[in-house]
Amino acid sequence: MTDAILLTPGPLTTSAETKAAMLSDWGSWDAAFNALTASVCSDLVDIVDGRDEHVCVPLQGSGTFAVEAALGTLVPKTGKVLVPDNGSYCKRIVRILGYLGRQAVVLAHGEQEPADPQRIEAALAADRSITHVAQVHCETGTGILNPLAEIASVVARHDRGLIIDAMSSYGALPIDARTLRFDALIAASGKCLEGVPGMGFVIARRTTLGGASGNSASLAMDLHDQWQYMQKTGQWRFTPPTHVLAALRAAVDQYRAQGGRPARLARYTANCAALVGGMRTLGLKTFLPDALQAPIIVTFHSPPDPAYDFADFYRRVREKGFILYPGKLTAVDTFRVGCIGAIGADTLRAAVTAIAASLREMGVVRLGST
């Protein structure tokens, strides 16, 4: 494979087997495809130890489509959603709620500050009209890990609904539906499961979803309708991304064969350690302290050197076979490097070498932040 390695939060570098699974065409009405859908959905519930009280509803489109679908279907029109905000994907949830006409209460945090369960608790106690909390697990904007289990117990204690954007954590970081109560947990094909992009999915509490008829102001994103139809027919309501689903089936097979979630986390943790260790040796600085860093995507301060320019840096690193990701912070100049995909620590070490060479070529001398 001669493709550049994607060091991004998705699309990722996927395995040759996963891509090869797209070399067949599937009929969307055919029993073989229905079985494919059912088997993937069943495995997706298992990955978070969901049981009979959870269902998986797949949805065409990107992960954001599934986030919007979960919010629009599960939050009633009169609902009010608390959004602990420490990054761009939290802000995107607030933007979605604005579109959907659902009230949002933003609980602002710094971008280096994990969502605070005590502040969430206080906010819920102070405003009993808040019906839901929408919590990003790993905020891809910075790479920060939020304390999901603690937040979930606060939300459960206050008997509100919890909607989790687990886009870049699902499949790698521990989430146990037996002990962590949520209404919906959202992720997508092209993240830690290492499938290709093109579909999202929502692991929903069966009773909550069952009562969510009539909430959605969109047919395409009505998860209740999608679920009801699937239960009745085994089929997706509208043309499914057949090849994307076949690739996800192959990716999940590899995931299981490789040891499932613990093995995935171990590999990403090793990737992240190789990356961060190597970059620090060069003198580059991470935006987050290690204790808050999820091993998914790492934000680095841009070198404070006048010779540094992200576009030039990106191009040089790309020529050496690695695709980086821009920063998503407004106040601080940063870039991001992903640790996920069908890659190992050797790849990350090679990426650090390419980064070092690129900075050297550019004449960037000052690497650490001031």
Next chain:
Amino acid sequence: MTDAILLTPGPLTTSAETKAAMLSDWGSWDAAFNALTASVCSDLVDIVDGRDEHVCVPLQGSGTFAVEAALGTLVPKTGKVLVPDNGSYCKRIVRILGYLGRQAVVLAHGEQEPADPQRIEAALAADRSITHVAQVHCETGTGILNPLAEIASVVARHDRGLIIDAMSSYGALPIDARTLRFDALIAASGKCLEGVPGMGFVIARRTTLGGASGNSASLAMDLHDQWQYMQKTGQWRFTPPTHVLAALRAAVDQYRAQGGRPARLARYTANCAALVGGMRTLGLKTFLPDALQAPIIVTFHSPPDPAYDFADFYRRVREKGFILYPGKLTAVDTFRVGCIGAIGADTLRAAVTAIAASLREMGVVRLGST
């Protein structure tokens, strides 16, 4: 290739080259991928002879997502949409409008009756509060072809907006944006372009789309926002289905190399003739008269024989390598056979042979409708 041939309205049987284009991973932020998006969008506008006054906005998800996005973005909240209804995809538009809270006026037609420009004209003259007409070009529910050019001139004469669901006609049947005025024309990757499913697209009038800010009650399906962001960055707002787009690029390359729209229509016309001719030789009857039949998908009456059962028939034909499609009519028992995909008339003839053998095995003797 040993996959069963898909004789369905999509997903289709795609070429080996189209599927092989999915064997690379693409970075969604990378210039190479932006160029891929731009080149596909430019070609999609060209296919309907759109010019500077038209833009192509791609959207993640199935074709229905793009239909909903076009309606939700281009019809203002106070809009009122006339829907000439002669089939299930017309009814789906009405259902979408209900979700979106846009007024719909249904102009009911029989399922064997093409949408009537005179009745549309009368409806527009009678109700000046109708702002748009939503017209399905080829109604996949039956396979009927609606007289799009005549309808478009009626709508233009009355100065209303026209939104065309060209899902199963775009790329095969003639649509000339230089003479046929529309606000939006919607299709998808996995139809007559013979890509894989996973994205839709809207060819929109630039000025209309430019004025459509603030209409959409969905972030994910806000075409105006998607377009603005793409113009600014060259990127999709949310993770694009990278492999699906790469496959579409390959499919459009083949489309052009094979002679473009006229060649595609000629192949499908030959496919349809081989299918219908063969089936009639067996004694099977088409639901539509030939004059109304688009060469995309053909509805056949189920054999009026007690030994006939669709599930059994489907299974037997599938064992012989062909996947059929169920009927979508409530009043009449039918099944459908698609003519589109990377297949030629020989394939359709082989399918007829498989159908004949299957009916024989089942002991189905009476084949024509009563």
